[in-house]
Amino acid sequence: MTPVAADLRLSAQRALLGAIYPEVRMVKVRRDGSLITFTAICHSPFSDDALDALTTATAEIAADFPDWEVDYHIVGSNDPLPKEDILTEGWLFQRAEPSVR
Structure with a gap:
């Protein structure tokens, strides 16, 4: 497998500006053919504001790649x-978390 293309990575990073709420733990984006998969893991439970910000980010990514499904x-x-x-x-993002010993 190869690293994510720079144009997709930059689109996602731009879309995520201001969208990383404290409960967001990890965000990643991948492309497989014409399918972009956006995944975010949040601390459970997470707020409606965090959900709104992340779904808005996915819409912005989709707008940058109109021929691909997100x-x-x-x-x-x-x-x-x-x-x-x-x-x-x-x-694209991983929250610093204390290690469990």
């Missing part, structure tokens, strides 16, 4: 974040 997943979870290759999975 699928988004915004979930609440207090589980550990996934262990995966952050470049190929398109991670």
Whole structure:
């Protein structure tokens, strides 16, 4: 798998300006063919304001790529974040969290 294309990464980063509420733990974006997948994991429960900001960000990404379909997943979870290759999975943001010992 290859890293996320620069134009998609920059579009998502621009769309996320001002959209990262304190409960947002991780955000990533990927493209597979003509499908863009936007995923955000928030501390559960998360606010309506955070949900509105993240769904607005996905709409802005969709506007930048009108020929592609955008699928988004915004979930609440207090589980550990996934262990995966952050470049190929398109991670854009990860909140600093204290490590559990």
